[in-house]
Amino acid sequence: MAKLTIGCFSSLVGSMSLDFAVKLAEAAIEKGHEVDFWMSGNATMLSKKGQKSFKDYSYLDKRIRAAMDKGMKMCACEACAEARGYHKEDTFDHPGLIRKSMDWYLASCHTADRVLHIGGE
């Protein structure tokens, strides 16, 4: 088993990059790898509670919960979230999800076998 760290920096919920990142994480987990998933910038909204499913619109809430049930660790940038008016009480509950500073991402990258950094615009 190896470790993959994915950093997603720009995406809104519903974007192609965020969909891709989650699906790649799922595939890595299915193959027995460890996955850390960092959400920065607008990607922090992926960890907001109360997301609703609409037809023909990306809905990742259940998928990331399932991935975390299988061991994926997710972390939302606390400063990015607060800057968007999204506070700790707005984060959905799951033991695999936390909010931290970018130190968490750097530490994860340092111990990862592979890092995929999906940058912002």
Next chain:
Amino acid sequence: MKLGVFVSDYQSTVNTLERLKSDQLGIFLVQNGVYHAAIAENGKGSAILDAAPRVFALREDLETRGFAADAVDARVKVVGYGDIVDLIFSEYPKLAWL
């Protein structure tokens, strides 16, 4: 060093790819990047396909855009998410996203 580069958009990134130093470059076409694999302009395929010895395109993103696997350029290998995981762990220690 082997470098795997994810190309996620349909625009010319050849200049960027040429500036990347790598012993062996692998290109992963994902999202709108898969158009590089399937569209020929004036009868000529995308220049990106000549930029690396190995080019892969994500099957799901091709199918989402209406392209069957047999519609892609012969230089491109069509892969799934699981294949990408295997490739990045077995062959590409460094990854980049364009």
